[in-house]
Amino acid sequence: MDSTALHDLLERVRGWQPFDGCALLDDVAAVLDDVPPPEEDTAQLAERLSGHLARLVTIVVASEAEQDPIVAQLVVRARTLHADLLPCGRQAAIAHLRRLGWTANELHDRLTVIRCLKEAA
Template identity: 80%
Template sequence: MTGPARPVRRWGPPLSGTELVTVLDRLRSWGPFDGRALLDDVAAALDDVPPSERDAAQLAERLRGLLARLVTISVASEAEQDPTAAQLVLRARTLHADPLPCGRQEAIAHLRRLGWTANELHDRLAAIRCLKEAA
């Protein structure tokens, strides 16, 4: 026995053409998280011999990008439910927004804070199984 016929809405795509192009561009530019690159940059930031000014600026940009990826991984895996991870995510967001200071000593100190935070957040995400450890 069948009931009265109900009207069916016509299907429409969930995204417009420009939105689909944006999604496609993001997929094409995506790359897997590189834990070894993170460890290399952390080591360079925390080394006893600080990088030159030019290298420090480039290193700071790479560390900011790595922090942004770690924060994205944290949010996607709901790692912020862990209090330690949540605190590290907050610190990462704050450091990501801070520009590299002008003075040499201040810039090196900021670079080291970026490195420590990236390393600690990476280690915490590995400890709570949101990320594989880097070799």
């Protein structure tokens, strides 16, 4: 490898964050609870859940888990939700957060079932 390629690799390693299943489950619990999260936390939760979905989709692609039809459907849903902006209005934003949460939870569960991920405690 030349120095440019090594530098690029180093920057990617420095920016890498490991998948944290416990953080995902905490965020899912926060948005799927009977009591909606506070309005001031909505944007931050949406951003974190979108990040969880992006990491899960990356895991799917890297492990070639998209061959599983359920995973393939969840990936389509995850990509669509990831691309959507947080809607205006409290009820619409909560509905969006819950869709993000359900999709992240279902994809995480399915990847655990097919042994692409270890179960988070």
